[in-house]
Amino acid sequence: MAFDHNDHYHGMLLRLVPRESRTALDVGCGTGRFARRLTELGMEVDAVDPSARVIESAVAASQGRGGPRFRCADITETELLKDHYDYISCLASIHHVPFGTVAMLRDALAPGGVLAILGCYRESTLADLAWSLAAVPANAAVRLAMAGRGEPSPAPVRQPQMTLAEIRQEAGVLLPVFRLRRLLFWRYLLAYRKP
Numbered sequence: 001m002a003f004d005h006n007d008h009y010h011g012m013l014l015r016l017v018p019r020e021s022r023t024a025l026d027v028g029c030g031t032g033r034f035a036r037r038l039t040e041l042g043m044e045v046d047a048v049d050p051s052a053r054v055i056e057s058a059v060a061a062s063q064g065r066g067g068p069r070f071r072c073a074d075i076t077e078t079e080l081l082k083d084h085y086d087y088i089s090c091l092a093s094i095h096h097v098p099f100g101t102v103a104m105l106r107d108a109l110a111p112g113g114v115l116a117i118l119g120c121y122r123e124s125t126l127a128d129l130a131w132s133l134a135a136v137p138a139n140a141a142v143r144l145a146m147a148g149r150g151e152p153s154p155a156p157v158r159q160p161q162m163t164l165a166e167i168r169q170e171a172g173v174l175l176p177v178f179r180l181r182r183l184l185f186w187r188y189l190l191a192y193r194k195p
């Protein structure tokens with residue numbers, strides 16, 4: 001794969017998986033790269049995406065490996081078992097759905113489970129601009145170093161509408177306690193552990 005900002009943060013997201021987790025859900029799984037990494041930890045993984053094209057690629061890439069259960073579906077129309085998943089991940093997908101979807105993901109977490117959102121935000125402040133400018137040379141250097149290593153992901157992309165401040169405010173309404181921090185490559189990490 002070519003350098004991908006979401007893949008760059010896989011290691012960080014995997015470190016948030018609670019010990020002895022058995023079940024995981026990856027929302028907006030794209031071609032399934034992160035969902036496959038979760039199955040490598042020995043978990044049963046459900047992976048959902050409404051794009052038939054990416055689900056086809058995901059299934060093809062996972063054949064014969066006892067991989068994730070891929071489902072072509074819109075997460076907002078998917079019935080999730082309550083208190084079920086030990087880990088739920090959303091990699092660059094929460095801005096494709098109303099932010100309120102976080103409430104159904106929160107409810108689907110088992111006690112002690114973790115919701116990890118690697119999100120995209122709309123730049124609106126001078127601080128956003130400064131971070132963005134800082135990311136440009138790092139991005140160029142990594143892309144150069146990884147040039148020729150494959151095609152970019154075919155997963156659908158969308159411009160984020162919410163600013164970081166709006167995300168923090170909305171998350172505060174839906175989650176009792178959470179951590180939110182800005183990451184270098186135009187992303188933030190929001191992590192919530194259910195009591």
Ligand SMILES: C[S@@+](CC[C@H](N)C(=O)[O-])C[C@H]1O[C@@H](n2cnc3c(N)ncnc32)[C@H](O)[C@@H]1O
Pocket residue numbers: 006007027028029030031034048049050051054073074075076090091092093096097153155156157158
């Ligand atoms: C930028 S891509 C990220 C894909 C993947 N998570 C990755 O890291 O490569 C966003 C994904 O969210 C998916 N998506 C869009 N609307 C969705 C919805 N309603 N429910 C679940 N996933 C959705 C898109 O089809 C797309 O594959």
